[in-house]
Amino acid sequence: MAKATQQAAVAAPQLSGGWPLLGHLRAFQKDPVEMLARGAHDLGELHQFRVGPQAFVLFAGPRAHTAYFKAPDEQLDARSVYQFTVPMFGRGVAYDVAPEIMSEQLGFLFPELRESAMERFARIMFEEIDMFAESLGEEGEIDLPVEMNRLTVNIASRCFLGEEVRNQVDAGFAAAYHDLQAGINTLGFFLPRLPTPAHRKRDRARQQVVDILSRVMEQRRLAGSEAQDFMSALMRARYKDGRALTNDEVSGILLTALFAGQHTSAVLSTWTGLQLFRASDYLERLRQEMQAVYGETGTMTSANLKAQPLMENAVRECERLHPPLIMLIRKVLKPMCYEGMSIPAGTLAIVSPAVSHRLPHVFANPDQFNPDRFAPPASEGKQHQFALIGFGGGRHRCMGKNFAIMQIKAIWTLLLDRFDFSLNGAFPDPNYGSWVTGPQRPCQIRYRRRAQAGAVRPAREVRMA
Numbered sequence: 001m002a003k004a005t006q007q008a009a010v011a012a013p014q015l016s017g018g019w020p021l022l023g024h025l026r027a028f029q030k031d032p033v034e035m036l037a038r039g040a041h042d043l044g045e046l047h048q049f050r051v052g053p054q055a056f057v058l059f060a061g062p063r064a065h066t067a068y069f070k071a072p073d074e075q076l077d078a079r080s081v082y083q084f085t086v087p088m089f090g091r092g093v094a095y096d097v098a099p100e101i102m103s104e105q106l107g108f109l110f111p112e113l114r115e116s117a118m119e120r121f122a123r124i125m126f127e128e129i130d131m132f133a134e135s136l137g138e139e140g141e142i143d144l145p146v147e148m149n150r151l152t153v154n155i156a157s158r159c160f161l162g163e164e165v166r167n168q169v170d171a172g173f174a175a176a177y178h179d180l181q182a183g184i185n186t187l188g189f190f191l192p193r194l195p196t197p198a199h200r201k202r203d204r205a206r207q208q209v210v211d212i213l214s215r216v217m218e219q220r221r222l223a224g225s226e227a228q229d230f231m232s233a234l235m236r237a238r239y240k241d242g243r244a245l246t247n248d249e250v251s252g253i254l255l256t257a258l259f260a261g262q263h264t265s266a267v268l269s270t271w272t273g274l275q276l277f278r279a280s281d282y283l284e285r286l287r288q289e290m291q292a293v294y295g296e297t298g299t300m301t302s303a304n305l306k307a308q309p310l311m312e313n314a315v316r317e318c319e320r321l322h323p324p325l326i327m328l329i330r331k332v333l334k335p336m337c338y339e340g341m342s343i344p345a346g347t348l349a350i351v352s353p354a355v356s357h358r359l360p361h362v363f364a365n366p367d368q369f370n371p372d373r374f375a376p377p378a379s380e381g382k383q384h385q386f387a388l389i390g391f392g393g394g395r396h397r398c399m400g401k402n403f404a405i406m407q408i409k410a411i412w413t414l415l416l417d418r419f420d421f422s423l424n425g426a427f428p429d430p431n432y433g434s435w436v437t438g439p440q441r442p443c444q445i446r447y448r449r450r451a452q453a454g455a456v457r458p459a460r461e462v463r464m465a
């Protein structure tokens, strides 16, 4: 267990190579993961660096993650770091309110993500992925990140926002949501309210999304109808003081969940596909597993998806190698101490899934794609609660993790059952220019429908049966 002592604390070691005034700005911009990995390799669990005037400290490895994730919000604060989301999610929700109110708001969604809701999600995923697969035809070429984005917007809008919003995806919702997403840029991170053309476009897009969502809420109220989705759950919810949520608050919380869950899922799904296309032996075993699970019924259910440990391990391995969020950031509000090293208030404290997941003393041969590392006897990642942190940890850990993993398993179960895929060109590098780290684009892949009938039957046939 890490000892935290206030006495005789020293500063964390400093990463070499910083420039006067700029600090490590250039290296950080060029390849943040390479820079942080060098620090973790040379300096161990904690090291500090500067980007311009801002001091940063990296917590690397499971023991240091424990101290990070267990620190209270009053010490390590997410809210001040994520202020750039306020113009997108709106006033009065998420990072615009005190942490205890944000948890009350997110808590309204928990019942909708419980185990029993997963069956409904599995059915929706099955139908949406089936429609997507049919839209591909017999063979062709696609830009995989673009298509995964399309598919996950359809799934998330239907599962979280409701059928009515799903039906408007192509009639304005997707375009407005896209413009809103484009509001996440470097300038917006530092000056989220600066009236630039991009920010004005973002604000207009938010209003369009809120208008669409508010109209659906009004229709539901007029019809006295309820649905099993986040929107109805939030419309029913009451704060501790008995107050109902306004349309704007409901929209803001829905946007928080959509932003947290959709693009991240699209990106992890993309990386999972890319890794599987070139892992021919593992792919063969996956198809045998699919045959064993779906051969009888052909139906995608949450129970069937759970009975696919090889697919589960492939997704976990891609979470390890390609975590969509390469850094989680908190502001140090109260000085902190770790293993005799002090971290002053004002520092930005980081954990980096991308760096920690490749520490060789935590994961053997860390650069190798080896999903079997998560199976017995190695069962890597189980040795420590905070070894695999692609979905965060502690009180701010991801609430949509089970949904996300199930979704990616569902996507690749059905698509690999119907098609053979291959990547055009070399395996892509990560694009660190975006808040969520996907592959460099374009990322073209070729596909061809498989001749033999697969194990998973088309959703339409299953419904008719």
Ligand code: HEM
Pocket (backbone or CB within 6 Å): 078, 106, 256, 257, 258, 260, 261, 262, 264, 265, 266, 268, 323, 324, 325, 328, 329, 389, 390, 391, 392, 393, 395, 396, 397, 398, 399, 400, 401, 403, 404
């Ligand atoms: C592959 C997909 C996903 C990845 C990689 C991912 C990753 C993460 C990570 C790393 C965090 C912690 C952030 C931090 O500590 O600063 C987080 C938090 C969160 N995630 Fe996810 N997530 C995914 C999907 C989802 C989905 C589908 C939902 C939908 C409900 C969701 C909702 C949230 C929310 C609301 C939080 C904030 C929790 C809090 O601060 O209390 N995520 N996610």
